[in-house]
Amino acid sequence: MYRETQIIKHAQKASSNGGNLEEAGDLVINVGPQHPSTHGVLHLVITLHGETIKNVEPHLGYIHRSIEKMCESLSYRQFIYVTSRMDYLSSHINNHGCAMCVEKGLQVEIPPRAKVIRVLMDELTRLASHQLWWGAMAMDVGALTPFFHAFREREMINDIMEETCGARLTMNYMVPGGVMYDIHPNFQKRVKEFIEEFKKKIDEYDELVTGNIIFQNRMKGVGYLTKEDAISYGCTGPTARGSGVSCDIRKLYPYEVYDQVQFNEIIETDGDCFARYLVRMQEMRQSLSMVEQLIDNIPEGDFQAKTKAVLKLPKGEFYSKIETARGEFGVYIVSEGGTTPYRIKFRSPGFSNLSALNHMAKGYKIGDLVAIMGTLDLVIPDIDR
Amino acid sequence: MFLKDYISDVFNATKSLLKGMRRTGYYFTHHKEIITQQYPEVKQALPERFRGEVVMPHDENNEHACTGCTACELACPNATIKIITKFDVTPDGKKKKALDTFVYHLELCTMCNLCVQACPTDAIKMAQTFEHSVYDRSRLTKKLNEPGSKIRAGVE
Known part of the structure; x- marks a missing residue:
């Protein structure tokens, strides 16, 4: 750690003539990569003047696994x-985005039952993710009890997932063409219990x-x-919606059955941490109402469309996007016509949201940084991939 | 004015804090709503679809359903499965491909279920065991077909 600090200090001194980052009396401290309040292996180099933040520089790459390669x-x-290993809190939604992109290439229409099951699973995952965020957010700013409350309810969703998905x-429940299994006979009963x-x-x-x-x-x-x-930092999801940007993929570019369910896109215009907090809290209620609308209306039929044993995408480029709990997740596949993709690019929401951190934290006290990071809802494996 | 604001702030903060503490006090006095499980003593039954490890079920005659077609080996994303085949000689003198050893590397497995989905004869399935810790890493490499076992008659 010490060595790295020195390197960064030298680098900053070298650039300080133009950038004017460091003055006399400024302090450069490292938060992370193993810091309990950063939710993972995120390394922040913070330039402080007294307690005021002058600059925050995230250093990435500690959990880079070259998933795209x-x-x-x-x-x-x-x-x-x-892709479940990227944003592990919305793993269903990541898998869904990838399966959708492959289906786009194969031009497979998935059965209506699979569509509804997918949306149900997505919304349950979103609920579980927001619950964990709520607990971790409250813990960041000093309240420990909410974390246990949040995990108690999240456990119910995890049990439902365990029963149906394994x-x-x-x-790994979303497969090209539908879902892996049909829902468990207890699924509807247990989801209703959870809603109540x-x-x-x-x-x-x-x-x-x-x-x-x-x-x-x-x-x-x-x-x-x-x-x-x-908009200019490319923020999506609740982070951008807290600033009044309408960017919900479910509303703007509806996929599966999102155009048939009633829900509101939650937009707050304040743009501060509390606005982002309120967006997520209200999104939980919206997800709950979506699950409530769909749980009794799962159509009968197949849960998986017939696909070939070996999938081959035609030559070309395919892109599909999906709204995860953190924002827009995009999958871009370049195919040369073979059984493996030529190139895959994932557009992860966390990376763009993190890029706005420096802008948001500048001028505030160091204690506020933890609150700001909490409302960004960072999942580091999603940022590093 | 400043003092008045300050006192009202303190009053409001205490009020909202007490409101939250009422929730905590409720759970403190209602022990039945506590959901913690004493794990090693009390073990919860796992659902049937839970994916713990890959197993190969054998029937009472020590027969399995694996033909050695390597569909699971091809489906696996992590090279967890290695199938070694041999050639059996059938009674009428023909050579027939059969399973010799089904090597399963539990240390590489991510329990994605793709091998079970790919199997044409339902020879493998996921078991509910999850306590996999061992002292030596080499014990995680398993041979799934039992010694002396052979393929069930009629499975092609």
């Missing part, structure tokens, strides 16, 4: 499971954290991101 040697069925976190339970609990969440004045004082007026900046 790995995918080039895997077949179109195999590469989907790897795994709790990296499900969580409707009560989400009010409890509000009572416990949202209404707390101390929490609001930590969040309000901190980490401003204007609408223009959110």
Whole structure:
């Protein structure tokens, strides 16, 4: 760690003539890569003047596994499971995006039952992800109890996933052509139980954290991101919607059955940490209502379309995008007509959202940095890939 | 004015804090709503679809259904499965490909279920075991077909 600090200091001194980063009395400190408040192996080099942040520079690459390169040697069925390891909190949605892109290339129409199951699973994953975010967010700003409350409800979703998909976190349930298995006979009953339970609990969440004045004082007026900046940094998801940017892929470019369910795109215009917090809290209620609408209306029929044993995409380029719990996730496949992709590029929401961190944190105190990072909802393997 | 704001801030903060603490107090007095499980003593039954490790079921005659077609080996993204085949001589003198050893590397497996989906004869399935820790890494490399086992009659 010491050596790295020295290198960075020298590099900054060299560039300080033009950039004017460091002055006398400034302090450069490293947060991470193994820091408990950064949610993973993120390394931040922070230039401080007193307690005021002058510059935040994220250093990436500590959990880079070259997933895009790995995918080039895997077949179109195999590469989907790897994407669960990127944004592990919305692994279903990542798998869904990849399966959608392959289906686009194969020109396969998936059965209506599979479409509804996919959307149900996506929304349950979004709920689980936001629950974990809520717990971790409250823990970041100093409240430990909400973390356990959040994990209690998340456990119910994990149990549902375990029963239907066979795994709790990296499900690999979406396959090209539909879903891997039909839903478990208990699925509808247990989801309904969860909806009933969580409707009560989400009010409890509000009572416990949202209404707390101390929490609001930590969040309000901190980490401003204007609408223009959110667009120019390429922010998506709740981060951008907290600044008033309409960017919900589910609403703007509906896929599967999102054009048939009733839901609102949540937009807050304040642009501070509390606005982003409110967006996610309200998104949980929207997801809940979406699950409620679909759970009794799963059409009968096949859960998987017939596909060939060995998938071959025609020569060309394919792109599909999907709304994960963090923002827009894009999959870009270049095919040469073989069984493996020539090139795969993933557009992960976390990377673009993180790029706005320096802009958001400048001028605030170091204690606010943790709150700002919490509302960005960073998942580091998603940023590094 | 400043003092008045300050006092009202403190009052509001205490009020909202107490409101949250009421929630905590509720769970403190309601022990039945606590959901923690005492794991090693109490083991929850895992659902049937849970993916713990790949196993090859054998019937009472020590017969399995694997033809050695290597479909699972090709489907696996991590080279977890290695199938070694041999040639059996059938009674009428013909050579027939058969399974010799089904090597399964648990240390490489990500439980993605693609091999089970690819198997044309349902010879392998996922088991619910999950406590895989061992002292020596080499013990994670397993031979799935039992010694002396042969292919079930009628499975092609």
